[in-house]
Amino acid sequence: xxxxxxxxxxxxxxxxxxxxxxxxxxxxxxxxxxxxxxxxxxxxxxxxxxxxxxxxxxxxxxxxxxxxxxxxxxxxxxxxxxxxxxxxxxxxxxxxxxxxxxxxxxxxxxxxxxxxxxxxxxxxxxxxxxxxxxxxxxxxxxxxxxxxxxxxxxxxxxxxxxxxxxxxxxxxxxxxxxxxxxxxxxxxxxxxxxxxxxxxxxxxxxxxxxxxxxxxxxxxxxxxxxxxxxxxxxxxxxxxxxxxxxxxxxxxxxxxxxxxxxxxxxxxxxxxxxxxxxxxxxxxxxxxxxxxx
Numbered sequence: 001x002x003x004x005x006x007x008x009x010x011x012x013x014x015x016x017x018x019x020x021x022x023x024x025x026x027x028x029x030x031x032x033x034x035x036x037x038x039x040x041x042x043x044x045x046x047x048x049x050x051x052x053x054x055x056x057x058x059x060x061x062x063x064x065x066x067x068x069x070x071x072x073x074x075x076x077x078x079x080x081x082x083x084x085x086x087x088x089x090x091x092x093x094x095x096x097x098x099x100x101x102x103x104x105x106x107x108x109x110x111x112x113x114x115x116x117x118x119x120x121x122x123x124x125x126x127x128x129x130x131x132x133x134x135x136x137x138x139x140x141x142x143x144x145x146x147x148x149x150x151x152x153x154x155x156x157x158x159x160x161x162x163x164x165x166x167x168x169x170x171x172x173x174x175x176x177x178x179x180x181x182x183x184x185x186x187x188x189x190x191x192x193x194x195x196x197x198x199x200x201x202x203x204x205x206x207x208x209x210x211x212x213x214x215x216x217x218x219x220x221x222x223x224x225x226x227x228x229x230x231x232x233x234x235x236x237x238x239x240x241x242x243x244x245x246x247x248x249x250x251x252x253x254x255x256x257x258x259x260x261x262x263x264x265x266x267x268x269x270x271x272x273x274x275x276x277x278x279x280x281x282x283x284x285x286x287x288x289x290x291x292x293x
Contacts, residue, residue: 007044007045007049014045014066018040021123038078046216050209051068052065054188054190054191057192063128065191067126068129070120074120075143079156079183082113084100086101090242100113124140135196139193146182146183155175155182158175159244163245172247181217182213184210185206188209188212204274212288216288218247257289261289
């Protein structure tokens with residue numbers, strides 16, 4: 001698939017940039033080693049890829065988008081390190097390797113996650129990201145909102161609160177949009193903030209990326225039920241065993257892909273005037289749905 005090739009090519013380029021950025025700012029301490037271990041342990045780098053694709057549409061400069069993508073991947077890595085902790089999802093493996101708290105220890109993993117979180121804002125606040133301080137403040141404010149009590153952390157809180165309960169589908173979708181969609185939203189929208197696009201354009205890409213994140217999380221939960229360790233790189237079936245509230249409480253496994261296709265097609269019909277400008281947006285949605293096969 002063309003999208004898969006693009007993602008793999010982008011991953012190679014981004015990983016080198018991100019690793020060099022980490023090495024340039026970190027030292028030889030155990031904390032720095034844990035930060036690198038937790039952020040350079042594989043993964044497709046979907047979020048940085050989305051930043052790159054949006055940057056092409058928005059015509060953002062390469063250095064700008066790579067720095068924003070690095071900030072986002074720092075945040076994503078922090079969230080995964082903390083997500084694997086015994087007090088959260090209690091997972092010993094991540095992407096086929098020991099989780100950071102298993103490779104080091106819980107305290108070091110917590111601190112490494114904290115430091116990666118802070119590193120993201122260090123990146124965004126630099127003049128190297130944008131010479132206009134107003135753009136930098138917009139990015140910092142937007143990312144903070146995407147992460148905190150109105151975003152990712154709120155979604156994680158609901159994820160824990162909803163355990164061992166049967167919640168209605170609206171609550172689950174809202175949780176998905178917060179814990180997964182919010183960072184995708186920032187990823188795809190940030191290049192348009194860098195280039196100071198009109199609010200109408202930014203709002204469309206916010207809607208698109210929230211849908212992208214929703215479908216991504218639905219398929220992720222589906223794969224947790226039907227996948228194996230080799231495919232997932234982590235322990236399968238964890239959601240069901242720990243009583244996680246997922247959309248699979250309301251959909252049969254055989255209907256999951258169809259549901260994602262339906263909400264994707266509904267969005268495409270309503271937003272043709274934007275999608276016609278870059279058909280790749282439709283292909284990206286299809287790619288995420290096809291992760292299920």
